[in-house]
Amino acid sequence: MFDIRLDKVTKQFGNGLVAVDKADLNVGRGEVMCLLGPSGCGKTTMLRMIAGLEWATSGDITIAGKRVNDLPARERNVAMAFQFYALYPSLSVEDNLAYPLHAENLSKAEIAARIARVSEALDLKSILKRRPHQLGEGEKQRVAVGRSIVRDPTCFLFDEPLSRLDIQLRQTMRTQIKEILSRLDKPTVIVTHDQIEALTMADRIAVMQQGKIEQVASPHELFSKPTNLFVAGFIGTPQMNLLEATLTEVGQPNSGGVVAAHFALLGENISATVNGGVAKLASGSKVTLGIRPRSFEFVDPGSTDALHAGVDIVEPMGAEILVHLIEKGADMRCVVQNNVMLAAGDRVAVRCKAGQLHVFDEAGNLVG
Amino acid sequence: MERAREIRAIGYAGWRRTLGAGIISLAYFFPVFYIIMTAFKTRPDALAMPIKFFFTPTFQNFYSVFLRADIQGGGTTNSGFGLYFFNSLFIGGTSVFLALIIGTSAAYGFSRFPLRGNETYLFIILTTRMLPPIIAIIPIFVLFRIFGLSGSYTGIIALYTAFNLPFSIWMAKSFFDDLDRDIEDAARMDGSSEWSVFRKICLPQVYGGLAATFVFAVILTWNEFLFALMLTGTETRTVPVAIARTIGGQVGVDWGLMSAIETLFIIPVVIVTFLLQNQLLRGVTFGTIRK
Numbered sequence: 001m002f003d004i005r006l007d008k009v010t011k012q013f014g015n016g017l018v019a020v021d022k023a024d025l026n027v028g029r030g031e032v033m034c035l036l037g038p039s040g041c042g043k044t045t046m047l048r049m050i051a052g053l054e055w056a057t058s059g060d061i062t063i064a065g066k067r068v069n070d071l072p073a074r075e076r077n078v079a080m081a082f083q084f085y086a087l088y089p090s091l092s093v094e095d096n097l098a099y100p101l102h103a104e105n106l107s108k109a110e111i112a113a114r115i116a117r118v119s120e121a122l123d124l125k126s127i128l129k130r131r132p133h134q135l136g137e138g139e140k141q142r143v144a145v146g147r148s149i150v151r152d153p154t155c156f157l158f159d160e161p162l163s164r165l166d167i168q169l170r171q172t173m174r175t176q177i178k179e180i181l182s183r184l185d186k187p188t189v190i191v192t193h194d195q196i197e198a199l200t201m202a203d204r205i206a207v208m209q210q211g212k213i214e215q216v217a218s219p220h221e222l223f224s225k226p227t228n229l230f231v232a233g234f235i236g237t238p239q240m241n242l243l244e245a246t247l248t249e250v251g252q253p254n255s256g257g258v259v260a261a262h263f264a265l266l267g268e269n270i271s272a273t274v275n276g277g278v279a280k281l282a283s284g285s286k287v288t289l290g291i292r293p294r295s296f297e298f299v300d301p302g303s304t305d306a307l308h309a310g311v312d313i314v315e316p317m318g319a320e321i322l323v324h325l326i327e328k329g330a331d332m333r334c335v336v337q338n339n340v341m342l343a344a345g346d347r348v349a350v351r352c353k354a355g356q357l358h359v360f361d362e363a364g365n366l367v368g
Numbered sequence: 369m370e371r372a373r374e375i376r377a378i379g380y381a382g383w384r385r386t387l388g389a390g391i392i393s394l395a396y397f398f399p400v401f402y403i404i405m406t407a408f409k410t411r412p413d414a415l416a417m418p419i420k421f422f423f424t425p426t427f428q429n430f431y432s433v434f435l436r437a438d439i440q441g442g443g444t445t446n447s448g449f450g451l452y453f454f455n456s457l458f459i460g461g462t463s464v465f466l467a468l469i470i471g472t473s474a475a476y477g478f479s480r481f482p483l484r485g486n487e488t489y490l491f492i493i494l495t496t497r498m499l500p501p502i503i504a505i506i507p508i509f510v511l512f513r514i515f516g517l518s519g520s521y522t523g524i525i526a527l528y529t530a531f532n533l534p535f536s537i538w539m540a541k542s543f544f545d546d547l548d549r550d551i552e553d554a555a556r557m558d559g560s561s562e563w564s565v566f567r568k569i570c571l572p573q574v575y576g577g578l579a580a581t582f583v584f585a586v587i588l589t590w591n592e593f594l595f596a597l598m599l600t601g602t603e604t605r606t607v608p609v610a611i612a613r614t615i616g617g618q619v620g621v622d623w624g625l626m627s628a629i630e631t632l633f634i635i636p637v638v639i640v641t642f643l644l645q646n647q648l649l650r651g652v653t654f655g656t657i658r659k
Contacts, residue, residue: 048553051553051557053557072556080553080554090572099555103560
């Protein structure tokens with residue numbers, strides 16, 4: 001069913017560094033999978049192992065039902081667009097596009113037809129005769145994408161495809177790549193450290209940290225149900241607030257799978273309706289509460305059952321305002337509409353919107 | 369900021385500096401100019417004091433390079449210089465060409481498929497370049513005798529090839545090291561064998577650098593005197609040796625003739641350098657300007 005399958009794939013380099021640690025990953029036909037993580041998390045190494053540019057130390061890599069561990073890159077029929085485009089500097093754009101086709105022993109007419117099709121789709125017609133060094137960043141990117149889709153490979157790999165483009169180009173290219181990929185109906189793996197890129201382009205995202213895949217989920221699920229503290233803190237801007245608290249009292253979950261719970265948080269007693277799984281924790285357990293900056297709602301400063309804090313810094317972000325709240329040494333980020341009038345030094349009371357409180361246990365895993 | 373200003377200043381040095389540079393260049397070029405001038409002078413003009421800058425030019429010296437007037441009778445004798453020029457071109461060209469082919473292949477190997485102790489091998493190769501060549505002359509002379517290579521093209525070409533190899537390997541390796549590996553990976557993914565990666569992707573990127581290496585090696589070989597003197601025979605004599613042999617004799621030094629030979633000797637180097645000047649510039653600055 002899955003076109004790319006990684007089964008307990010490990011990569012250990014000669015110096016002992018484990019870049020990828022027992023990674024399991026499946027990418028289906030027509031699915032766009034993003035590998036997302038901070039620098040050095042092993043995402044590029046994983047991509048290069050699928051490509052055949054690095055050998056896996058152990059585990060199985062299967063592409064289109066065939067185990068490819070022992071196949072060199074040129075026999076895997078995988079197309080890859082590189083971060084720095086890796087266009088062939090001594091060849092014209094046209095010859096760059098034709099290069100992958102030579103290996104397929106196609107007729108001249110067929111090669112010309114394929115190049116025409118790709119240059120049409122990516123608007124490369126006017127630059128076919130130019131050399132890579134005569135191209136702008138956006139054009140180079142389009143040629144790199146063109147060169148990867150000109151063939152009929154088993155899957156597509158993109159390494160940080162948009163990282164070198166300016167913001168405007170990035171948005172147009174993002175849409176363009178997404179559109180092209182949706183037509184190709186091939187499994188695609190995209191490596192990125194930019195979560196906006198991942199959230200917008202991917203069908204599913206694999207979040208990686210230190211060689212391990214922390215969570216594989218759809219963008220929506222990743223955002224609404226981060227499986228552990230790393231994913232919770234990594235996905236979403238501004239970052240999710242992670243506050244240490246103690247579970248003081250918890251009831252029995254109702255039929256809707258939720259439960260009323262009380263927490264001691266920053267010296268105050270807060271009640272919230274949370275995931276039913278919390279009922280399994282003993283009262284008195286240490287937990288970490290995750291609240292997204294947009295999950296706060298402001299309540300009357302005199303309210304009980306709310307978090308009281310002082311406004312520290314106010315940062316306008318256009319349509320919204322980022323407010324830093326500070327209380328007992330804990331810094332909380334909170335995003336509000338730009339019509340809310342706040343000044344540094346104000347005392348406010350906030351509450352987490354119903355159903356948007358994430359509870360993590362002592363080990364840092366989501367309770368649920 | 370400081371740096372930006374300096375970059376902008378290139379090409380806009382102002383007339384003062386340009387003039388200064390011009391005068392210094394003239395001073396350096398003057399001996400060469402003087403040789404070329406003397407080549408066109410008659411014998412009395414060449415020896416005249418003070419130096420004559422205005423004279424009636426003659427091509428007699430150039431004729432004499434190849435055909436020498438007999439001392440008795442009106443005939444001429446072939447001086448052998450045609451052969452010597454051919455020898456210099458043939459020996460120099462072949463050996464440098466060979467050194468580049470072998471050196472480039474070796475350098476690619478050293479750069480892309482490093483051996484255990486790669487650096488040590490490279491250092492050993494470099495040390496052959498550190499020794500003053502004269503140290504090796506006796507063993508080489510003896511070896512040439514034993515193998516009957518003295519006076520043969522094979523011998524001197526093999527020797528020059530060996531002499532140019534370390535330089536070619538080190539230059540070419542630095543060019544290959546500077547290349548973007550992603551481009552090669554891309555070619556591999558596009559179905560290229562290791563050989564096509566080298567031939568179609570890597571090699572075209574270092575042509576400029578190789579051209580520079582070619583020029584340096586050609587100049588070095590073209591000027592080589594010591595080994596040529598010891599190891600070439602009458603049939604394989606190169607121009608530097610032949611020039612040395614024209615000094616002396618019963619009639620003193622014929623400065624006009626000598627200058628004519630030297631002028632002819634300079635021409636091929638000038639042509640090669642001018643033809644490849646763009647590549648030369650790119651070759652020596654290779655790796656310093658990136659992306």
